[in-house]
Amino acid sequence: MTDLAAPPSLPSTSLLPLRNRQTAAWLAFAALVALVIAAPILAILINLGRPAPDVWQHLVSTVLPEMLRNTVLMMVGVGLGAMVIGTGCAWLVTMTEFPGRRLLSWALFLPLAMPAYVSAFVYSDLLQFAGPVQTALRHAFGWQRGDYWFPDFMSLNGAIALFVFGFYPYVFMLARAAFLDQSVCVLEVGRTLGLGPWTRFWRIALPLARPMIAGGVALVLMETLADFGAVSWLGVPTFTTAIYRTWFGMGDVTAAAQLAAVLLIFVLAAVMLERASRQAKRFHHTSARTRPLPLRPLRPLQATLAILACFLPILLGFLLPGGWLFHLAWVEGDGFSFGRLAGFTVNSFVLAGVSAVLLIVVALGLAYMHRVANNRAASWLIRLATMGYAVPGSVIAIGVLLPLAAFDHVVDHWAYSLFGVSSGLLLSGTVAALFYAYLVRFLAVAFNAVDGGLHRIRPSLDQAARVLGETPLGVVRRVHAPLLRGSLMTAALLVFVDVLKELPATMIVRPFDFDTLAVRVYQLASDERLAEASTGSLIIVAVSLIPVIWLHRVVARSRPGDSP
Numbered sequence: 001m002t003d004l005a006a007p008p009s010l011p012s013t014s015l016l017p018l019r020n021r022q023t024a025a026w027l028a029f030a031a032l033v034a035l036v037i038a039a040p041i042l043a044i045l046i047n048l049g050r051p052a053p054d055v056w057q058h059l060v061s062t063v064l065p066e067m068l069r070n071t072v073l074m075m076v077g078v079g080l081g082a083m084v085i086g087t088g089c090a091w092l093v094t095m096t097e098f099p100g101r102r103l104l105s106w107a108l109f110l111p112l113a114m115p116a117y118v119s120a121f122v123y124s125d126l127l128q129f130a131g132p133v134q135t136a137l138r139h140a141f142g143w144q145r146g147d148y149w150f151p152d153f154m155s156l157n158g159a160i161a162l163f164v165f166g167f168y169p170y171v172f173m174l175a176r177a178a179f180l181d182q183s184v185c186v187l188e189v190g191r192t193l194g195l196g197p198w199t200r201f202w203r204i205a206l207p208l209a210r211p212m213i214a215g216g217v218a219l220v221l222m223e224t225l226a227d228f229g230a231v232s233w234l235g236v237p238t239f240t241t242a243i244y245r246t247w248f249g250m251g252d253v254t255a256a257a258q259l260a261a262v263l264l265i266f267v268l269a270a271v272m273l274e275r276a277s278r279q280a281k282r283f284h285h286t287s288a289r290t291r292p293l294p295l296r297p298l299r300p301l302q303a304t305l306a307i308l309a310c311f312l313p314i315l316l317g318f319l320l321p322g323g324w325l326f327h328l329a330w331v332e333g334d335g336f337s338f339g340r341l342a343g344f345t346v347n348s349f350v351l352a353g354v355s356a357v358l359l360i361v362v363a364l365g366l367a368y369m370h371r372v373a374n375n376r377a378a379s380w381l382i383r384l385a386t387m388g389y390a391v392p393g394s395v396i397a398i399g400v401l402l403p404l405a406a407f408d409h410v411v412d413h414w415a416y417s418l419f420g421v422s423s424g425l426l427l428s429g430t431v432a433a434l435f436y437a438y439l440v441r442f443l444a445v446a447f448n449a450v451d452g453g454l455h456r457i458r459p460s461l462d463q464a465a466r467v468l469g470e471t472p473l474g475v476v477r478r479v480h481a482p483l484l485r486g487s488l489m490t491a492a493l494l495v496f497v498d499v500l501k502e503l504p505a506t507m508i509v510r511p512f513d514f515d516t517l518a519v520r521v522y523q524l525a526s527d528e529r530l531a532e533a534s535t536g537s538l539i540i541v542a543v544s545l546i547p548v549i550w551l552h553r554v555v556a557r558s559r560p561g562d563s564p
Contacts, residue, residue, distance in 0.1 A: 023373045026368065026372050027369065027373055027378065027381070029365055029369060030378060030381040031381055033362060033365070033366060033381075033443075034381045034382075034384035034385040036436075036439070036440075037384060037385050037387065037439070038387075039399070040388075040398075040399025040402070040440055041264070041387070043402040043403050044257045044264070044399045044402070045261055045264075047254050047257035047258055063237045066237050067237045067238055067242055070156055070237060070238055071225070071238055071239060071266060074156070074159060074160055074224055074236075074238070075221050075225070077160040078160055078220060079217050079220060079221055081161075081164035082163075082164050082167050082168040082170070082171050082216075083217050085164065085165075085168040085171070086168040086171025086173075087171060087175045087206070087209075087213055089104075089108055089168075089172055089309065089313065090175035090178075090179055092309065092310055093105035093108065093176065093310060094176050095295065095296060096295060096298050096306060097295040097296065097297045097298065098298045098303035099303060100307055104307070104311065104314070105176075107314045108172050108310060108314060109169050109172070109548045109549075110169075110314055110317070110545070111166050111169055111313070111314070112169045112170075112544070112547075112548050113541050113544035113545045114166060114317065114318050114541055115229070115501045115518070115540060115541075115544075116162060116166050116167075116223075116227050116230040117227075117228075117229025117233060117503060117518075117521075117525075118521065118537045119165075119166055119230070119317075120162055121521075121525040121533065122320070122321040122324050122325060123158070123162065123321065124154060124233065124234070125324070125530050126320070126324055127150075127153045128153075153234070155235075156236050158234055159230060159234050159236045162230060162234075163227070163230070165313055165317035167220040167223050167224065170217075170219040171213060171216035174212040174213065174215055174219075177212060178208070178209035178211075178212035178213070179209060222267065222389075225239075225240075225263065225266055225392055226393055226394075226504075227240065228241065228244065228392075228393070228394055228503060229522050232244070233522075233525070233526065239259055239260075239263040239266070240263070240392055240394045242259050243256050243259045243260050243394045243395070244394060244504070244507075244508065246259060256398055257398050257402065260395040260398045263392060263394075263395055267391060322538075322541060325534045325538055326534075328530060328531045328534040329531075329535050332531035332534075341535060341536065344516060344517050344536065345536075345539060347514060347515065348500055348516040348517040348518070349500075351434060351438075351499055352495070352497075352499040352500045355442070356446075356491075356493075356495040356496045357492070358435060358439065359438070359439060360491055360492055360495070362443060363446035363449075364484075366385055366443075366447055367447060367450045367451040367454045368454065368476065368480075369381075370451060370454075371454055371455075385447070386447050388439075388440035388442070388443060388444065389441065389442065389443070389444035391440070392504065393437070393441055393504035393506075394505065396437050396441050396505050397504060397507075397508035398508070399440075400433055400436050400505075400509060401433065401509060404427040404428045404433055404436070405425075407426075408423075408424075408425050408426050408428050411423050411426060412424065429510075431511060434505075437506075438495075438499050438505070441498075441505060442495050442498050445491070445495055445498060446492075446495050449487050449488075449491035449494060450484065450487055450491050452487065453487025453490075454487070457479075457480060457484075461483075462479065465478070465479050490550065493550065494547050497547050500516075500517070500543055500544070501518060501540055501544060502518060503518045506519055518540065520533070520536055
């Protein structure tokens with residue numbers, strides 16, 4: 001009689017109870033990353049209790065009330081404007097049919113490739129008294145100075161308009177994804193109840209898309225609060241400009257950190273809006289089958305208005321500033337020698353490339369920890385580790401320099417007391433400090449791309465590999481890595497472009513006499529040398545177009561059966 005012995009034990013096929021040691025190791029890694037990311041924020045908050053009465057007296061009596069007013073008005077104006085333009089254009093290109101719809105649905109992403117500080121330089125050059133617009137008006141109508149009224153672009157209203165046409169794609173992107181994901185059945189039910197097209201939009205489609213739209217508005221507000229170059233150039237006092245001037249103009253680190261802490265309150269409000277939108281009600285398809293959305297043909301007059309409504313944001317947000325930059329580079333030329341321009345480009349690309357690799361490695365570790373130890377502790381650690389994206393670059397720069405400077409002083413004091421020599425600045429004002437700032441600022445970008453790709457890998461593949469005797473590291477190397485190639489490339493590309501465009505943190509943290517394209521463009525434009533800054537600006541814009549094209553393809557393919 002055959003002895004039916006129990007089969008040999010196989011490796012565990014469950015992801016959660018891999019091994020307590022392995023899970024603890026991943027959690028320890030996530031805790032270390034979260035501590036590193038949170039250190040700059042904690043360093044800023046610690047300074048709230050330190051006295052800086054003289055500087056605060058000066059700020060309160062001079063610019064603080066105006067800064068508060070400008071910040072609130074900018075958040076309201078930019079948020080409302082971006083919401084109206086982004087949502088309206090998303091509905092038109094998703095639910096209606098008119099000539100050029102597909103081209104416009106792609107082109108509406110283009111302003112994301114144009115940094116706000118570059119648009120500010122270009123529009124100030126175009127709209128100033130001696131610029132081509134006012135000069136053409138005077139020649140056409142025979143006007144002289146004082147004979148006509150022209151809007152002042154170097155103002156709060158100019159900043160609001162600039163940010164609206166530069167940041168609306170965040171709302172457009174999420175609103176279009178929400179409209180693409182909506183059920184045809186729900187819209188058809190509204191039609192059978194006698195609701196017209198616009199009534200269905202207001203009463204059905206818009207409420208269903210409200211969480212995604214709110215998330216897009218929150219992203220717009222975060223970008224508005226984080227901007228330094230545009231508001232500084234336009235002469236609009238905000239917290240970001242005050243932080244920079246308090247640090248470098250007054251030399252008061254404590255007051256600059258306290259201003260950064262106040263700015264964090266506004267950032268927290270935007271984050272809470274985004275969190276609230278995620279916790280709102282969700283609506284899902286009850287069927288796995290998805291039908292293409294029925295497009296409503298527009299009559300000639302309606303189609304013309306739709307084309308104008310979608311083309312105007314593209315014209316003001318990308319085509320005009322991009323075209324004027326190209327004109328300056330082509331006609332007036334760049335005053336840089338090729339070697340100097342190449343040096344700034346190499347600096348920017350090296351920083352962006354190394355940062356992309358560093359952030360992908362850290363993001364991959366966090367994403368895998370989230371997969372192995374998917375519990376409440378892991379979720380909170382990931383929130384802490386990825387909170388830096390909501391914090392403006394100027395705030396991160398202050399927070400990074402404070403602990404690094406303290407470390408350098410401790411090491412210098414220790415070296416001098418033991419060996420009689422000064423160690424100098426080991427981390428502050430070095431490229432390592434820049435990488436630290438980029439890690440804090442952009443880890444969330446890399447993590448979201450990598451984690452999204454990892455979640456699309458079915459757990460059954462992990463289980464099958466473990467049953468066949470593969471180790472956890474072997475599962476990552478032989479199963480996950482090939483399947484994650486697209487997500488890793490996406491994360492690297494997004495981080496590369498974000499670092500390439502980043503301005504405030506780079507300006508504050510960078511080593512002495514180490515300029516990037518973004519910093520050099522800002523310096524040249526600030527010196528009224530926009531033609532010399534045009535080539536560097538075009539390089540930044542050209543590289544930034546790559547993820548914009550990718551974003552369009554991702555959103556357009558989010559609904560099965562619909563082509564880009």
